[in-house]
Amino acid sequence: xxxxxxxxxxxxxxxxxxxxSIEGKLLYVHHDYxxxxxxxxVVYVNGRHVKSFSEANASGSYSGSARYVRAYNxxxxxxxxxxxxVCINGGPEKVEGFILEAMDDNIVVLVNKQMVRIPVFHxxxxxxxxxxSSKGSGSGGNKNNSKSxxxxxxxxxxxxxxxxxNRSGANNxxxxNRSRSNGSHSSRSGHRGGxxxxxxxxxxxx
Numbered sequence: 001x002x003x004x005x006x007x008x009x010x011x012x013x014x015x016x017x018x019x020x021s022i023e024g025k026l027l028y029v030h031h032d033y034x035x036x037x038x039x040x041x042v043v044y045v046n047g048r049h050v051k052s053f054s055e056a057n058a059s060g061s062y063s064g065s066a067r068y069v070r071a072y073n074x075x076x077x078x079x080x081x082x083x084x085x086v087c088i089n090g091g092p093e094k095v096e097g098f099i100l101e102a103m104d105d106n107i108v109v110l111v112n113k114q115m116v117r118i119p120v121f122h123x124x125x126x127x128x129x130x131x132x133s134s135k136g137s138g139s140g141g142n143k144n145n146s147k148s149x150x151x152x153x154x155x156x157x158x159x160x161x162x163x164x165x166n167r168s169g170a171n172n173x174x175x176x177n178r179s180r181s182n183g184s185h186s187s188r189s190g191h192r193g194g195x196x197x198x199x200x201x202x203x204x205x206x
Contacts, residue, residue: 044068
């Protein structure tokens with residue numbers, strides 16, 4: 001695979017035709033696999049199944065640098081791709097699902113709630129599919145949380161207002177009760193004063 005090192009960053013076509021033909025920009029070359037950027041995503045190609053390669057005008061079709069992982073060999077690559085949504089091979093041998101387990105010579109893929117075991121030797125290429133939809137749902141959840149937070153703060157404000165009004169009402173009631181008690185006390189004292197005055201008048205007449 002060392003002969004492909006000079007083609008890194010350029011557009012190439014791996015294999016001539018059929019489901020094993022892949023066209024894209026070459027990103028990385030290892031001793032038993034290579035990494036390409038295509039319209040479907042990042043593709044890891046098994047070096048054992050590369051029959052030919054040729055130049056293609058695809059290097060200018062991809063903007064930016066795609067993210068990819070590096071591994072010790074093609075078998076070790078699947079350990080680093082666990083729990084990712086991938087597409088393995090093409091044509092009638094195509095398998096799409098999530099990688100659950102990766103052993104030395106085979107992997108387990110979850111396909112429509114069914115576990116499928118595939119020997120690594122028969123894997124010609126694997127494409128990592130995009131996961132933008134899951135990210136979007138996560139941001140939506142944050143928005144809902146912010147709304148609930150605003151509702152809670154509004155509820156606290158209304159509760160504070162209610163509690164404040166209850167307190168003022170209680171103060172008014174207590175104040176009125178005090179004034180009433182003062183009035184009754186003054187009337188009682190006045191009545192007592194009148195009684196004492198009448199007694200003094202009766203004494204003088206005597």
